[in-house]
Amino acid sequence: MTDKQILLLPGPTPVPPRVALAMARPAINHRGPEFSELLHTVTQGLKRVFKTNNDVVILTASGTGGMEAAVANLLSPGDKALVVTVGVFGERFVKIAQRFGVETEVLAFPYGQAADPAAVAERLARDKAGEIKAILVQHNETSTGVLNDIEAISKARGDHPALLVVDTISGLAAADLRVDEWGIDVAIAGSQKAFMVPPGLTMLSLSDRAWQAVEKCKNHRYYLDLKDARNYGLKGQTPHTPAVSLLYGLKEALAMLEEETLEKSFRRHACLRDMVRAGIKALGLEPLADDRVASPSVTAVKVPAGLKPADITVPLREKHGVVVAGGQGQVKDRVFRIGHLGYVNHMDVLSGLAALEEVLASLGVISVSGIGVAKALEVYQKFNA
Ligand SMILES: Cc1ncc(COP(=O)(O)O)c(C=O)c1O
Known part of the structure; x- marks a missing residue:
C-alpha cells in the first residue's frame, strides 16, 4: 500500500x-x-x-x-x-x-x-x-x-x-x-x-x-x-x-x-510532546530544545553524527509512509522535525516512533528493541492514569 x-x-x-x-x-x-x-x-x-x-x-x-x-x-x-x-x-x-x-x-x-x-x-x-x-x-x-x-x-x-x-x-x-x-x-x-x-x-x-x-x-x-x-x-x-x-x-x-475542550487539547499536545521526547531519547537521539522550553506542537531532533536529515526522513516516508519534516535555517542539516499537532493522537506517535526505530536500525545506529515505543507508552499511561 x-x-x-x-x-x-x-x-x-x-x-x-x-x-x-x-x-x-x-x-x-x-x-x-x-x-x-x-x-x-x-x-x-x-x-x-x-x-x-x-x-x-x-x-x-x-x-x-x-x-x-x-x-x-x-x-x-x-x-x-x-x-x-x-x-x-x-x-x-x-x-x-x-x-x-x-x-x-x-x-x-x-x-x-x-x-x-x-x-x-x-x-x-x-x-x-x-x-x-x-x-x-x-x-x-x-x-x-x-x-x-x-x-x-x-x-x-x-x-x-x-x-x-x-x-x-x-x-x-x-x-x-x-x-x-x-x-x-x-x-x-x-x-x-x-x-x-x-x-x-x-x-x-x-x-x-x-x-x-x-x-x-x-x-x-x-x-x-x-x-x-x-x-x-x-x-x-x-x-x-x-x-x-x-x-x-x-x-x-x-x-x-x-x-474536546481547549484544556484537553493542550493536555493531548503536551502528552504527545512528552511521548516523542521520551521515545527519541530512549533511541539515543537528542532533541534540539531543552525540556523546559519544549514545544507541544513539534520536536526538532538532532541527527546522529555522520548522517543527514534525509537519511532518516526519506526511508521513513518511502518504507513506512511516515512523513516528518527536515530542518530549516541554521539547523537545516542538523535536525529533522517530528510534528505532533492538530489531528494527531498517541497511536500516530507510537507508529512514528516504531518506524523511526526501524530506520535507525537499518542505518546501523541501534538494534531493534521496541524501547522507544515502550518509553512513549509509559508516558501515555502516566498522562491517562
Ligand atoms: C511559527 C510560524 N510562523 C509562520 C509560518 C508561516 O506560515 P505559512 O507557511 O502558512 O505561510 C509558519 C509555518 O510553518 C510557522 O510555523
Missing part, C-alpha cells in the same frame, strides 16, 4: 474526516445570508480559542500573509520594531518588516533556546523615548521546537507603549494563549496547524490599541488591508472572494475543538 501516510508534520496537519466532509458542501453566495451566518459562527468560535473579546479577522492567505498583514497595517516606513527571534520564523518577521521599510532591531537567541523576557525588559527600559513601536515575536517557533513564554514577555513590556505582536501560527489551540489576559495586541494564527484545516486561512486578533495604530499607519496595503476586513466583517462579508470551503472546514474544526 503506497498511499497510506501518517503525517507527522508541523503543518499541514492531517485533516479530520468531519472537516473534509464539511468542506465538500456545495458552493454558496459569499454575499448572501448563508455566508454571513458562517462568518459570524467561525469568528465567534475563534474568539473563544484566542481567549479574546477583541476583533478577529480572517484573511484568505497562508500564515505568512497574516504576518505581512500585521506589519503592513501597524508599522509605517521608518518606524522601529524590536524583533525577538529564536529561529527561522522570527527571521521571517525581520525580512517582512524590512521589506516594508521598518527599522528592525533584532534580539536574537540561539536556535533551541527560548527568548529571555529579562532581555526584552532590559531593552525596552533603555528606550526612554518610546521609539520602539512594536515587539514582534513567535509563540511557538516551528523551526526549533521551542515555546516562548508570551505571558512573561508581555509582563516584560511593562508600561512601554510598544504593541505586542505574536505569531502563534503553530501554537494556538496546541498551547494556551490568552490574548486579553496577557495583553497581546495582535495574535496571528493559521488554519493548517492545530486547527486541523488545510492551508489557506490566516486569522488575526487586534486590540483597540492595534486598531489605533492601523488608523495612523502609512504603509501600503490593498489585499491585506485589515480595516477593510473589519468593515466588511461588520456586514457579514469579506472584501474579496473568501475561501468558503475552508471556512466550512474551520467551522467544523472549531466544533471539534469545543467538544
